[in-house]
Amino acid sequence: MAILKIKNLQKHFGGVMAIDGLSVSFEKARVTSVIGPNGSGKTTLVNVLSAMLNADSGIITISNGPDLRKCAPFTAHFYGITRTFQEVRLFEQMSVLDNVLIVLTERNVLSAIFEKHGAYHLQQAKTALETTGLWSKRIELATNLSYGQRKLLEVARVLALTASGKSNIILFDEPFAGLFPQMVKTVADIIKELRMAGKTIVLIEHNMDLIRELSDHLIVMDAGKLLAQGEPEEVLSRKDVIEAYLGE
Amino acid sequence: MEYAYQLAILFCIYSMLGISLNLVVGYTGLLSSTHAAFYGIGAYATAITLTAYGVNFFAGVALGIVISAGIALAIGIVLNRFSGDYYAIVSLGFNVIAYSVMLNWHELTRGPLGIPGISRPSVYRLDFSSNFMFLVLSVLFLVAVWLISRFIAMSSFGRVLKGIREDEAATQAFGYNTLYFKLAIFVVSASMAAVAGSVFASYVTFIDPSTFTVMESVFILAIIIFGGLSSLKGSVIGALILVLLPEALRFAGFPASIAAQMRQVIYGATLIILMLFRPQGIFGEFKL
Numbered sequence: 001m002a003i004l005k006i007k008n009l010q011k012h013f014g015g016v017m018a019i020d021g022l023s024v025s026f027e028k029a030r031v032t033s034v035i036g037p038n039g040s041g042k043t044t045l046v047n048v049l050s051a052m053l054n055a056d057s058g059i060i061t062i063s064n065g066p067d068l069r070k071c072a073p074f075t076a077h078f079y080g081i082t083r084t085f086q087e088v089r090l091f092e093q094m095s096v097l098d099n100v101l102i103v104l105t106e107r108n109v110l111s112a113i114f115e116k117h118g119a120y121h122l123q124q125a126k127t128a129l130e131t132t133g134l135w136s137k138r139i140e141l142a143t144n145l146s147y148g149q150r151k152l153l154e155v156a157r158v159l160a161l162t163a164s165g166k167s168n169i170i171l172f173d174e175p176f177a178g179l180f181p182q183m184v185k186t187v188a189d190i191i192k193e194l195r196m197a198g199k200t201i202v203l204i205e206h207n208m209d210l211i212r213e214l215s216d217h218l219i220v221m222d223a224g225k226l227l228a229q230g231e232p233e234e235v236l237s238r239k240d241v242i243e244a245y246l247g248e
Numbered sequence: 249m250e251y252a253y254q255l256a257i258l259f260c261i262y263s264m265l266g267i268s269l270n271l272v273v274g275y276t277g278l279l280s281s282t283h284a285a286f287y288g289i290g291a292y293a294t295a296i297t298l299t300a301y302g303v304n305f306f307a308g309v310a311l312g313i314v315i316s317a318g319i320a321l322a323i324g325i326v327l328n329r330f331s332g333d334y335y336a337i338v339s340l341g342f343n344v345i346a347y348s349v350m351l352n353w354h355e356l357t358r359g360p361l362g363i364p365g366i367s368r369p370s371v372y373r374l375d376f377s378s379n380f381m382f383l384v385l386s387v388l389f390l391v392a393v394w395l396i397s398r399f400i401a402m403s404s405f406g407r408v409l410k411g412i413r414e415d416e417a418a419t420q421a422f423g424y425n426t427l428y429f430k431l432a433i434f435v436v437s438a439s440m441a442a443v444a445g446s447v448f449a450s451y452v453t454f455i456d457p458s459t460f461t462v463m464e465s466v467f468i469l470a471i472i473i474f475g476g477l478s479s480l481k482g483s484v485i486g487a488l489i490l491v492l493l494p495e496a497l498r499f500a501g502f503p504a505s506i507a508a509q510m511r512q513v514i515y516g517a518t519l520i521i522l523m524l525f526r527p528q529g530i531f532g533e534f535k536l
Binding site: 093115118 | 399400403404405407408410411413414415417418419420421422423424425426428429432478533534
């Protein structure tokens with residue numbers, strides 16, 4: 001069942017068409033990976049889906065709900081969408097623990113001031129940080145973490161949100177980039193567990209082995225357009241995909 | 249001893265101003281330079297209600313809070329359209345407007361003539377007209393401002409404010425309508441500045457617009473940058489040093505002909521040296 005649908009989506013920056021008439025859908029409880037050469041519009045797609053950018057035209061719907069194309073950035077969260085960033089975006093001068101707690105806090109001003117679920121949120125944050133191996137770093141400032149740890153902290157935030165039931169659709173923008181093998185395994189395992197838990201995953205990745213290992217469905221973008229989609233092995237063996245993306 | 253009481257009262261007033269501004273600048277990362285406007289609004293609200301209508305001091309304080317909060321809400325909505333340096337410049341513009349209103353609305357503020365004869369408060373048998381008793385009252389207000397600010401800073405709300413400071417777009421991506429959070433802290437901060445203004449008006453018993461200029465906002469900003477951004481303790485230490493340092497330099501033994509100038513030079517040099525070697529301030533955890 002498609003939980004997230006995009007129809008004829010367009011987004012341009014000046015004279016560059018980053019997304020050009022894209023129509024795809026994302027199935028519930030499946031990992032849909034998006035690949036494509038640099039500049040093909042993958043990150044723009046994630047930015048549009050997470051409402052950090054508004055598309056120029058087209059329709060984005062979640063479970064036949066309202067059109068999200070022109071939503072304010074903070075509304076995507078209320079439709080269960082969360083994300084990681086290609087260029088890691090942490091709250092640098094805040095502790096590792098606070099970086100996770102902040103995604104769990106009540107969104108309403110008064111509720112945030114008189115927070116009633118502090119202990120519960122702390123437990124959720126602890127679980128997320130233990131899963132990613134960062135609990136021992138909880139009092140460190142985020143800015144002092146290594147690159148790999150920073151990537152893991154972004155994943156921990158997503159984990160905490162999904163565990164709290166506030167997120168059902170997760171957009172991972174190159175979560176494995178720059179990670180050493182043990183960390184790659186940790187993140188891959190987390191993505192598999194999220195899928196098992198019924199979460200919908202959109203994964204942008206360049207590592208073909210991981211794409212094959214994790215993906216249920218594969219979308220290939222080129223110059224903002226849909227080049228191919230389908231079963232990963234089938235798509236990756238197509239000649240036009242190999243020429244456009246793999247360059248062989 | 250009276251001299252010490254007076255300095256301590258000033259320290260309390262500037263601590264309140266520093267703490268409240270730090271909530272906006274240090275915790276939320278909004279470089280507001282309009283704090284003296286709210287300080288003045290609180291002072292005038294109290295002065296006018298006390299002298300023209302003879303109401304209770306605490307009612308004057310409450311009125312100052314309400315008026316400052318209302319104006320801060322309106323200004324905050326406009327300021328939300330700006331960020332970074334532009335935010336600082338536009339907020340400075342509001343201070344200029346507020347000063348001009350205080351200077352030119354003669355019917356209400358008496359303009360440059362100022363408002364004399366502002367009484368000091370008394371509650372039942374407690375009379376705060378002596379400097380010592382007024383110091384006690386000032387300390388009570390300072391403690392209240394400190395406790396409220398500490399509660400805010402330690403709350404989940406305070407964590408979101410820091411998130412806005414660090415990366416507003418990412419904070420929004422996690423579902424926060426940051427406009428409401430920024431408006432809320434701006435209004436709270438302005439209300440606290442109004443309290444400081446009320447205390448100041450009652451303390452000096454005479455106010456005129458010259459106290460509430462842009463330079464006063466810059467001075468309050470200097471207090472929190474000196475003491476440390478995103479640190480309540482830093483705001484208090486900053487106020488302590490910047491209020492007392494010029495007074496201490498009175499006793500430095502400079503010849504009378506150059507004493508005033510030398511005090512300014514040393515005062516300025518101290519600020520520059522601190523910024524060179526510790527740009528986050530004495531207790532700061534964040535630098536602009």
